[in-house]
Amino acid sequence: MDIKSYFEALDKKFTAFGGLEGGGITRLLYSTEWSNAVQALKETLEQDGFEAEFDSIGNLKGKLVGSKYPEETIMSGSHIDTVVEGGHLDGQYGVLAALTAMQALKAEYGQPLRSLELLALAEEEGSRFPYAFWGSKNFFNLANNADVETIKDGNDVGFVDAMRQCGFDFRSTDNIYDHIKAFVEVHIEQGKVLETEEKSIGVVNGIVGQKRYTVNLKGEANHAGTTPMGLRNDAVVAFSKIASQLTDRVREIGDPLVLTFGRVDPVPNTVNVVPGEVTFSIDCRHIDQDALNAFAEEIEKCISDVAQQEGVNFDIDLWMDEAPTLMDDKLVQTIGDAATHVVGETDYKTMPSGAGHDSQIFAKYVPTAMMFVPSINGISHNVEEETRIEDLIKGVEVLKHVLYKLAYEE
Incomplete structure (x- = not known):
């Protein structure tokens, strides 16, 4: 044949x-x-x-x-x-x-x-x-x-x-x-x-096991021209720090750990307003359950620390947790x-x-x-x-x- x-x-x-x-x-x-x-x-x-x-x-x-x-x-x-x-x-x-x-x-x-x-x-x-x-x-x-x-x-x-x-x-x-x-x-x-x-x-x-989150950060929407940088509670800035810090950490840990921020929805999402709220997704995967759980702790700590630094509130919803x-x-x-x-x-x-x-x-x-x-x-x-x-x-x-x-x- x-x-x-x-x-x-x-x-x-x-x-x-x-x-x-x-x-x-x-x-x-x-x-x-x-x-x-x-x-x-x-x-x-x-x-x-x-x-x-x-x-x-x-x-x-x-x-x-x-x-x-x-x-x-x-x-x-x-x-x-x-x-x-x-x-x-x-x-x-x-x-x-x-x-x-x-x-x-x-x-x-x-x-x-x-x-x-x-x-x-x-x-x-x-x-x-x-x-x-x-x-x-x-x-x-x-x-x-x-x-x-x-x-x-x-x-x-x-x-x-x-x-x-x-x-x-x-x-x-x-x-x-x-x-x-x-x-x-x-x-x-x-x-x-x-x-x-x-x-x-x-x-x-x-x-690989997967953990998927929906995270909401709430700061304060305000005028983009009249609000000094030091007086802002910018939800998108907080998100960007979280994304940057966690991505750097994943690269430091190395394969097969992967992390993805696939969806980002800022509010009000317009050019001349400091964004007061952002909702975003996190997809985290690893073949080892202990390693996945350990990085999940780092995710939550990073979100908490950055939120405190930037003066925003946060809510974390872990809606998928597959071993x-x-x-x-x-x-x-x-x-x-x-x-x-x-x-x-x-x-x-x-x-x-x-x-x-x-x-x-x-x-x-x-x-x-x-x-x-x-x-x-x-x-x-x-x-x-x-x-x-x-x-x-x-x-x-x-x-x-x-x-x-x-x-x-x-």
Whole structure:
């Protein structure tokens, strides 16, 4: 089997579902484009000899039944939805890479000892409706139906209406997952680390924890011309000091700690008034929980100290506090060994993921690991998202080696 030709044909076929004239894809949960894609994928799986079925909410599974241990499942896949005007690799690559690797194994070695199962998760991005990880949360019986019963998309279409129009509905029974012995997700990096370090494969050892804050500073709005500098309670000046001091501190501590001030809303936000109030966001991430907690203390102390110096009041709302998720050590080693076999020990890097993935849900319940391939210029969630075909195929080859080890060897 020609892996490159097979993968390229799959990618061309499925990129057409929601494909945009200028490149990229918009394929949102329970849209026509999404529905057409998952139905075509089911047909493709069946044509290629898989037993394919949807669960209640639209997760698609395709199985090659094991000959000796059919009750043990080795699973690989990713999500099938995209962001608005996204690329053709985020999510889709993990699904098509798994299908390509499993097809190649079947062609070369025949029936596996343990069942191989491809999983195309219905949704991960949260791009159409304000709810993320609908696919993986339902897979592990974590989704609360009440959370989506009243939500709507930007066109005022209800979540439940869209779901039922595609032929799916709420889960009526709990799923059983104790047969899954390993889950391996392949993904584009969505960053510049691998490309910068000229590595072909990233072996992911964990997904970073995140703390997200909304901070409000209140000073005093006043005339920009008649208020002396020494008599001002300028909320934006206080914000700028906080941003500067914390950014310098993060650079001093070093990777993998990252900090982002992504949103800043000053009031009254006009040219000739000293800003009396500002609300801003903080996104802080680290792979180590203790390090993340320690820097969180520094964040709060810095805000308090600067607020006192500048004569402003402050309010801190920690509205997201997600712990880091570590990958299974044995699977990480298995992927590392496979990467060494395929690309050599100097051409892969063990690294954390700075973005969230379905694997962080899976890792709480089944042995889980991830691997990355490089992203050109680190671009993702963008129609310009791309990876060299050579790197995409190396990812498939490494995954094939991993799945062989897990499903074909005693």
